Amino acid sequence: MSRLILHVDLDAFFAAIEQRDHPEWQGRPVVVGAQPGQRGVVATCSYEARRFGVHSAMPIAQAVRRLPPEAVYVRPRMAQYAQVSEQIMAVLATLSPQIERVSIDEAYLDISGLTALVGPPQVIGEQVKTGIRQAVGLTASVGIGPNRLIAKLASDARKPDGLTVVLADQVDAFLNPMPFQVLRGIGPKTAPRLGRLGVRTIGDVRRLPLVTLRRHLGARAGTQCYCQARGIADDQIHPERPRKSISKETTFAEDVTDPQMLESTLHWAAQEVSWLARQTGNKGRVVTLKIRFFPFETHTRSRTLTRPTADEQQLFCIARSMLTTETSWHSRPVRLIGLGLSGWPESNRRVQLDLFDAANAQPEPEEPTLTKTLDAIRQRFGAEAIQRGLSTHRHCD
Template sequence: MPISQAAQRLPDDAVYVRPRMAHYAAVSRQIMAALENISPSVEQASVDEAYLDVSGLERLIGPPETIGRQAKHIIKNTVGLTASAGIGPNRFIAKLASEYRKPDGLMVVHPHEVQAFLDPMPISALRGIGPRTAPALRQMGLERIVDVRQTDPALLERRLGLRLAQVILNQAHGRGSDEVQLHSVRQSISKETTFEQDIVDQARLRETLLWAAQEVGRTARREGLQGRTITLKIRLENFKTFTRQRKLPAPTDDDTVLYRQAWALYRESGLAEHPVRLLGLGLSDWQQDAPSQGDLFDTPSHPSEHAQTPQRDRRTRLFQTLDGISNKFGQNAITLGLRRKT
């Protein structure tokens, strides 16, 4: 449940606990590394979810149930957490199976069991069933997946459109991709923080954006990514959330560029006088292996000057040094400073 929705249901004296996102990410990396002991084909889907290709491992490890128990055992021994495992002939079935016996569950759906597994489920189990689609299906008398599977495809297409109807029908018949993507590129990198008290102090907000810019920039450089689109996220005291975006003329992974552009977006947002509950910064729209942009506010001394100027060379070395120190001594070992000028 989004915090904005939860806040409407909770009493005024509810206590909001700051999440430990860096810790969650570190534990997630431990889990993903541990799962590679089972299969080299591991696709991380989120901070707490992954797909494994375990085809062909029966002779090495044992039947699917044994593979699932081993995955749960490895996670428990590595980080002390329970996990739910689902095994099926494709990603869709495996995902549903993992949700079937939560928490700490294990569910195996063999190919010949797929339809019996799906049919009794409500239509809400299908992906793509949103607040508009569900009522439309129920008006057609479709309450369970078996109802969708047995309905006339032409009726479904007229009601939902060809594309969505095909997606839902494929799921109702248990069809889905079985491909595990080993090197999927993330769509964006973002960092945000929720304040214990609403903040109006501009200096504190600037410091927070600088911290977020450094975290995003460090991650982008580590993954070899440079982005063109900077996103600012602001949540106010009433939990209303706003985003502002800016597309840059060239891709960047430069902390200073990220900070200055995010701060400019904040100043131009029309929200600068409002108390802030959450502040975040994101980078997306990748161009991999792009030449370094450097600082947007650096002006070349000559029109023919190459993009990689001596000053930008120095900036590249600077960030390499900062990243090296942070990797060795921790993320808070060294940070960029703020100029007084706004």
């Protein structure tokens, strides 16, 4: 029996939830992210906004210049989005136990054995879309193929609200006309090398010998490109495992040198990471700062704490300290910045401290009352209802 993998991707997930919850916003450009006049970026946007060239990670000031006056700007409501995501995953679990959630709005399912029970792949895909629509009132794009690569490309083929089925004997015809840049691992450095070989489509890649691809792209990348162009890819689903870290990062549409904008983005990342950590019952000891300079020079810095934390002010202050103490980074154009938290105590239990270590003699502190209050408000009214201002984080001593 041939493998069948289904990929489901919610359409403009955050923005679609906002339009669902505010019917008066339907048909209007909706931007989820920073507010006009503030420093920050677009987290995501509706398809109405995308028609004006707005996209994720675009600076909000640039988005405002492109969008008409009737555009709507809203702060992210992460608690609400996470709740809707759980409802969607519950729908998928009724169809197949083999689920791999790859993000808050995206998952793979192994549906290989369902054709005898449910029907043809097209019927299974329609059942997924209908189940999501009935459960949460949102549309999803679904792709079905013999492996993860084909399923993902199929779900991208007809967004939004699309359904594309590519069977094993249809893979070549499906891939051949596609631009080669859709293949995984083809980036700004790799694409020009293929372009110089006259490559425009995946069909063009297929006509190149393996030895040619390896010579121009390197052994690993060349082999990967050769296989993907022939539809050869991983067909295994890896059920969700306990997450080892939580991170948030932003790729800027235009390189950033403004220290205040970088701090503002770190502030947002610290808020999102700490919120997700607390909602999943995690605290971490390792805080990691990630930064990428033009063109693709990436650095990470980590700091290990004596006690695990999920406090956003502490995360922000530590990340800000790592950013500002690296003097060689100052004034350099930043393409990406992010913050991560990892190093959970084993089984997420309180850590057994050394009785003879004076630094650890005090009991583990309770969550600050202000944090508890803010979380309770966000849980009830949404993450955008209230949050700390950046000025409250400037006192990091």
